[in-house]
Amino acid sequence: MTQIAVLTPDPADPSYAGQWPGVLERLSQALAKAGVTARPTPWTDHVADAGGLAAFPLILPVVAWGYHRDHERWMAACRTWIEAGLPFANPASVLAWNSDKAYLGRLADKGVPIPATIWSEAVDDAVVTAAFAETGASQLVVKPTVSGGAWRTLRLSPGDALSDPPVGRAMIQPYLPAIETEGETSLLFFGGRFSHAVRKRPVNGDFRIQVQFGGLYEPIEPPAEALVLAERVLAAIDEPLLYARIDMTRDGGHWVLMEAELIEPDFYLAYAPDGGAAFARAVRERLG
Structure with a gap:
């Protein structure tokens, strides 16, 4: 069995303690069938x-949840891993830039459709009021550019008080009603090949699709237009990616990119028809 490293959360952060071990177990089971053993180690x-990682032929950061709460240290770690030339998949340079959602603006500059977005160095009542005036939206979503799992993400109507707003740089978008009706669609790619897709919808009255907020998930065959957008996103990124989760929804009649998750996405292997064999095959190919 070939042993690889899988980065896990900071042991001092209990936020995901009840969730990430199950995700790691699904990953480990899929890898074991390909003759690969996953050794968990906290990214912190x-x-x-980087000496503690040097002996591994491959390092996957796929359970490094919570890095967004300690972003300065995460960026320092990425610099360490880049300088050491460690065999990360995805590359440590990708782990750095993908940790700040400002990358969406760069993808938009390359022609990838994203929701209308206002980028702000800080958020206060005046900024939100101006955003309502500029967009004409009936509701806005405000979130930090460094975030995860809907952390400090707000849905606001005109006149709503800012409660626990983002600190630092933020992005402001009109709320897309399709999140509640059609949901968000995630397309999973391993080794550049499409594996499976999952639709995620919030519970009634909420807008957050994450499982910790009761999000409802189901496997689907993605519409052809969604697959075309996902492949367009990957082409625009143009990096040697072992894995990618491309999240999107509809804005009116058009598909738009919500996020390209390249660090520690849940692969939703429980919904993969092959149980994760495509992921394990991509890992084995990278090792080979």
């Missing part, structure tokens, strides 16, 4: 010194 153990 390797920030200043």
